[in-house]
Amino acid sequence: MTGIGRSELRAVSAAVLAVATHLSVRDVLTTILTSARRLVGARFAALGVPDDAGGFAEFLADGVSDEQWAAIGPVPRQHGLLGLLLREPNPVRLDDIREHPRFEWWPAAHPELTSFLGVPITDGDEILGEIFVANKDGGFTAQDEEMLVLLAAHAAIAIVNARLHERARELSIVEERNRIARELHDAVTQKLFSLRLAAESAATLADRDGPRSMLELALVRRLSAEVAAELRSVVVGLRPPDLAGDGLDIAIGKLTDLLNRVHNIEIVYRAGAVPRLTSPREEAVYRVSQEALHNALRHARAARIVVELMVREHNLVLRVSDDGLGFDVAGSGTRRLGIKSMRERARAVGGDLAVDSHSPGGTTVRLEVPLGG
Known part of the structure; x- marks a missing residue:
């Protein structure tokens, strides 16, 4: 990669550091998107991570005000060029997006786009999302494409890390459920069984042996307190720590x-x-x-x-x-x-x-x- 200056290096560094730190995946992707727009000199930029229902689980835009974004309306669907970038692994670079055969339309409040550069975000053969920039004076160059491919690779790392974190969290939840199930079985269930036997014994002895019956009732009280303590301990374990x-x-x-x-x-x-x-x-x-x-x-x-x-x-x-x-x-x-x-x-x-x-x-x-x- 040639011709990259200090400001561009700082922007790339910010994107790389965002992936390496413990920012949320949305913060990381936002940093990457902002860096991409600045690095290639585009007016607009967007990044999308698809869902399984034909839309986007995450869709970020840069260069559009909150008022413009609200006027544009709902997050786009996986159609036209947006859909193509989620199915084809190759970048798309155009002088005018409207000349592409897959171009369809945009909402009335949407900014008018001309030059366009879109890159799939991939992990091996899997396409995780897409990043694109638009409206650069003089059009996008091969160097711009190379830069966007690099930033897309960092976006892929962030998305994969987020998936791994979510998977680890799910495994942790399953592990914690198994631990609680063991505790309930090993401690509470056994004490409840003893409690039931003591209560039945007390009921049997109530009419013919009052003193022994009182001893059994005292055991019932003690076991009840122990079961309550065990259950409270389990509830404490369920509360997630902040x-x-x-x-x-x-x-x-x-x-x-x-x-x-x-x-x-x-x-x-x-x-x-x-x-x-x-x-x-x-x-x-x-x-x-x-x-x-x-x-x-x-x-x-x-x-x-x-x-x-x-x-x-x-x-x-x-x-x-x-x-x-x-x-x-x-x-x-x-x-x-x-x-x-x-x-x-x-x-x-x-x-x-x-x-x-x-x-x-x-x-x-x-x-x-x-x-x-």
Whole structure:
């Protein structure tokens, strides 16, 4: 690519950096679109990501005021040249868009377009969308086409990243549902069965053995309280953390505060100055803290749990310690499955998880994740 100046380099850099940062996909595509219009000297630019119903899930325009956009009307459909760019992998460069055989029409309030350059946004053989610019004095050049192809490639990265993020979010939801289902089955279902037996026993003894009947009713009350606590814990787990708004340290603090109020166990939380991490790492640390706390509350029979969040050298360290019964880390069972899940979360973000347990002595879960990189 020749003849590119400093201002053009800055525009390309802005588009590339937008893809690399954690902006929303719409913000990234807007940056790319604005850069494209400025780089090639066009009056108008637009970018569309199709839906499955013949329209566009996302359609952005640059060079058109809000008033003009409102007057134009609904987002266009996949017709004419817009449809062609979604089916053919090759750029389209025209001195006058109206001379193309696939040109159809535009709404009455739509700006009149003349010169046109459109490029499909592709990922391998798949067309993800399209970007086009229009109305450049003297028409578009081969260099303009090369530049737009480059920016379309960056738009493809942004769209693919957004799809991967959505897929990861869906998998996380499925994983969380499975975790909750396990908790309900392992804890609540068993306690409800015991509660039912105690209630039936109390009813049988009510007429012939009053004192034993009262003992069974006391058991009913205790089991009812335990079931209520278990269900409240599950509800706490369902509430999504506001990691983006609160930050990791505050989100974990809210979690420990809620669990402190639900369970009759002392939970101590200590957090130092904690920097922001990438979203996946913050999510992983939060979910590991949640799993470690639930394991301790459910299995350890502890009187005290301590949660610590601190920075050590180049890592963020989470420690969840209890003074409970301890367990065989290498054994099997529900708690072992929880450890496997925590280790998988740690590995997924480049972290490391260690579990140390002694009987007596309790259990410590330690997670380390890199601060950067």
